[in-house]
Amino acid sequence: MTHDEVVRKAKEQGVKLVFFVYCDNSNLIRGKAAHITKLPSRLNSGVGLTVGQQAVADMETFADIPGMGTAGEARIVADPATYRQMPWSPSRGIIIGDLLNLDGTPWACPRTFLKQQIARAEKMDLRMMVGLEPEFYVAKKDGDYYTPLEDSHSFHLTGAIYYVDFIDEVIATMEQMGLEVETYYNETGPGHLEIALRYADALQAADNHIYYREAVRNVAFKHGLYASFAAKPFPAEAGAGCHIHLSAWDKAAKKNLFYQSNTPYALSELGWQFLAGVMEHMPGLMPLMCPTVNSYRRLVAGSWAGSHLCYGPDNRAASIRIPSLFKGNEMNSANLEVKIPDNSSNPYLAIGGILAAGLDGIERKLKPNPKQNIDTDPNDLTPEEMAERGIARLPYDLEDAIEELEKDSYLVDALGPVLGESFIKVRKVEWEHFRKRDELFELQRHFNKY
Numbered sequence: 001m002t003h004d005e006v007v008r009k010a011k012e013q014g015v016k017l018v019f020f021v022y023c024d025n026s027n028l029i030r031g032k033a034a035h036i037t038k039l040p041s042r043l044n045s046g047v048g049l050t051v052g053q054q055a056v057a058d059m060e061t062f063a064d065i066p067g068m069g070t071a072g073e074a075r076i077v078a079d080p081a082t083y084r085q086m087p088w089s090p091s092r093g094i095i096i097g098d099l100l101n102l103d104g105t106p107w108a109c110p111r112t113f114l115k116q117q118i119a120r121a122e123k124m125d126l127r128m129m130v131g132l133e134p135e136f137y138v139a140k141k142d143g144d145y146y147t148p149l150e151d152s153h154s155f156h157l158t159g160a161i162y163y164v165d166f167i168d169e170v171i172a173t174m175e176q177m178g179l180e181v182e183t184y185y186n187e188t189g190p191g192h193l194e195i196a197l198r199y200a201d202a203l204q205a206a207d208n209h210i211y212y213r214e215a216v217r218n219v220a221f222k223h224g225l226y227a228s229f230a231a232k233p234f235p236a237e238a239g240a241g242c243h244i245h246l247s248a249w250d251k252a253a254k255k256n257l258f259y260q261s262n263t264p265y266a267l268s269e270l271g272w273q274f275l276a277g278v279m280e281h282m283p284g285l286m287p288l289m290c291p292t293v294n295s296y297r298r299l300v301a302g303s304w305a306g307s308h309l310c311y312g313p314d315n316r317a318a319s320i321r322i323p324s325l326f327k328g329n330e331m332n333s334a335n336l337e338v339k340i341p342d343n344s345s346n347p348y349l350a351i352g353g354i355l356a357a358g359l360d361g362i363e364r365k366l367k368p369n370p371k372q373n374i375d376t377d378p379n380d381l382t383p384e385e386m387a388e389r390g391i392a393r394l395p396y397d398l399e400d401a402i403e404e405l406e407k408d409s410y411l412v413d414a415l416g417p418v419l420g421e422s423f424i425k426v427r428k429v430e431w432e433h434f435r436k437r438d439e440l441f442e443l444q445r446h447f448n449k450y
Contacts, residue, residue: 001080003043010036010093013085018093020047020076021210023110025054025426027291027346028449029210032076033092046075046100054099054108054422057429058445065422074107075100082207087173088218096207108419111206114352117414118202120359127253130351131182131199131245131335132209134343136216137228138163138191144440146226146447148191148234159186163193166223170195173215179208189237199245199335202351209242209347213450229343230446231290232297235439239298239305242343244354245323247335248274259334265313265322266334275311275320275336276368277361278354282309282319282340283394284408286401287427288353289341293434294446296397298342301379306339308378309392311368317377319394340394344450349423356414398431 001009010018018039021031030053034042051072055065062069082096099109106112121128139146152159160167171181180198187194195216197208213229220227232239247258248270260268267275278285290296299307306319313322321337341350360366371389374381378391386392395401402424405411412420434442 001083003040003080006043006080006083006095007040009083010039010085013093014091015085015093016091018083018095020078020095020097022076022097022099023210023346023348024056025108025110025346025423026057026430027344027349029213031094043078043080046077046097049074049076049099051107055426057426058433058449061429061433063422063425063429065425067418068108068422073102075102077104084177084211086214086218087176088215088222094211094214096210108422110346110348110352110419113415113419114203114206114348114355117352117355117359121248121355122251124359124362125251126248126257127251128202128355129199129247129249129253130202130205131197132205132212132347133194133196133241133243133245134209134212134229135187135192135194135240135242136343137189137230137233137240138166138193138220139226139228139233140224141226145443146228146233148189148237149225151190152186154188155185166219166225167193169222170216170219173219174212177211177215179211187238187240189234192238192240199247202355206347206351213343226448228447229450231292231295231342231344233294233443233447235297235443239303240342241298241305241339242341242345244338244341244351245335246274246338246354246358256331256334258336259331261330266325266330267322270362271334271336272368273362273366274358275322275361276366277358277364278320278336278338279309279311279368279372280361280366281357281408281411283392283401283404284411285353285357285405286340286395287398287405287424288349289338289345290401291346291398291427292344292446292450293398293431294442295342295344296395296401299340299394304339307394308386309390309394310372310374310378312374315375317379318374344446353411353414356411360410398427399435402427402431
């Protein structure tokens with residue numbers, strides 16, 4: 001759409017406020033709204049944003065980052081193609097923007113980072129497709145905290161009884177916003193749900209995650225419920241992940257280049273190289289995929305979240321799963337699933353980081369370590385077996401994860417000096433902020449934050 005088409009459509013829909021949104025270094029969806037009468041000029045100029053906003057950590061504390069203080073201005077510059085009406089509030093619209101300097105050059109923008117990795121892939125004649133499986137919890141307020149809405153079992157249809165009206169409205173809302181729903185079911189914990197989306201171009205998939213989070217939270221609120229995308233809002237229950245499926249196609253999106261029949265797991269050499277790149281950079285990717293203190297409560301034994309550096313065919317306890325193919329749809333269904341990410345991640349950074357790592361594997365023609373290919377839970381291996389096979393435990397907490405990212409010069413260079421430094425410093429501020437406080441404080445801060 002052009003700017004004029006956005007304005008015309010918004011007026012036809014009766015929209016009065018359009019929110020210009022972005023996902024920041026705290027991985028929060030933030031934005032400012034323009035009134036419909038000012039929308040044409042704001043689409044042209046962008047919406048003003050203090051540069052200090054990308055230095056904001058939890059409770060609006062600021063990381064000490066050069067160039068991100070009280071003085072200075074950036075712009076949220078909208079991508080017209082991302083405009084959507086908010087079905088839960090029809091007089092409002094949402095449009096996703098890039099963070100740019102006043103001269104129009106990229107600033108500390110996670111969305112620009114993802115677009116840069118997509119451009120790298122395009123130079124290699126690859127069109128990256130991404131499918132997301134976001135999980136979330138639904139609860140009611142209970143004193144100082146929340147209680148899950150029900151206590152059913154994984155995939156148990158009794159669990160769906162409690163959500164009929166809510167889920168029907170969520171799915172209708174997603175469809176109205178252009179999201180293609182694949183599956184819905186009760187996940188492992190009480191009040192724990194998953195709605196998986198069909199794969200799309202990498203940038204569209206990341207944008208869809210923004211719409212998804214907003215749709216679920218807002219529709220839940222309409223129904224007197226609270227939805228949380230925190231990684232582990234209930235410590236005794238299962239964590240909520242956001243598995244990321246990736247495949248590389250030709251430019252016309254007609255041929256899946258990760259697929260090759262009559263090979264182990266039907267994965268092509270290109271697919272193995274991509275997998276090897278992600279495996280090599282997995283420790284450094286951790287803060288991009290699991291950026292909060294709460295994230296690391298999920299990455300424990302028995303979580304099926306991928307706490308160790310390994311991969312395997314249909315192994316849901318591995319950090320990368322090679323999914324089996326669907327009969328009659330073999331070529332389309334070939335992909336790699338990165339199990340580790342959760343929804344507190346910035347989708348542009350998580351997807352962009354995985355792409356950067358995988359493309360490095362393709363460029364360097366890396367091969368994965370065959371000993372890291374396992375068909376069991378790595379937690380069932382002895383320390384000696386893990387050492388012999390090179391299956392290392394991934395970071396235990398956010399502090400360790402930050403250190404791994406700082407050691408990965410390739411990923412730091414890919415992020416760029418402004419985005420990379422600001423993201424890492426905000427993560428450090430959050431680590432210091434939460435490590436001094438108790439569990440209830442952490443849970444309360446993360447439940448509604450994500």
